[in-house]
Amino acid sequence: MLAQRIAMNCFILLIASFLTGTHVLAFFGISLPVVQVGGGLIVISTGWSLLKQKEEDDRGRAHRDVERQDILRHAFYPLTLPLTVGPGSISVAITLGANAPRLSVANLLVTLGAVIGSALIAVSVFLCYGFADRLARLLGATGMSVIMRLSSFLLVCIGVQILWNGASVLLGSLAK
Secondary structure, three states: OOHHHHHHHHHHHHHHHHHHHHHHHHHHHHHHHHHHHHHHHHHHHHHHHHHHHHOOOOOOHHHHHOOOHHHHHOHHHHHHHHHHOHHHHHHHHHHHHHHOOOOOOHHHHHHHHHHHHHHHHHHHHHHHHHHHHHHHHHHHHHHHHHHHHHHHHHHHHHHHHHHHHHHHHHHHHHHH
C-alpha cells in the first residue's frame, strides 16, 4: 500500500513539475538554481539525519506501534519528496517543461512522452519499494545497516552535488 502511494505521488509530482513548474517558479520569482540550492540543502539534511541515526534492533516493537495513518502520513514527505523524487528530478522535469515546443501537435507529443516516462518511473518506484521487505530479509540486519549507511552517505553526496550545481550557476551569474 505504501509503495503504491509513493509511486502515485512520484507520478503526480513529476507531471505537475513538467506542466506547471515554470509557472509556479515564475509566480514566486524563484529561479531553477535557487530550487537546486534549497533542494540540495534538504537532501543533505535528510541524508545526514539518516547517517547519524542510531541503530535499533527492535523492529518487532516498531511494527506493532506503527498505525496505517502514520505510515501513509510519511508517504509524501519524506519518502516521495525529497528521497524518491528530489530537487534533481524536479528541476529536470521543470526544464523539460520549459523547453517543450509550444506548437499544439508537438507539445502534445512531448507531453505524452513525459506522461509515459513518468509512468515508467512510477512503476519502477513501485517495484523497488514493493520488494524492499524481501530484500531486507535477504540481506539481514547487518546487511541492511551497511546498505542504510552507504545509501545515507550517497544521499549526502547527491545533495552536495545538487547544491553545487545550483550554487555554481548563481555564483557564475555574479561574475557577469
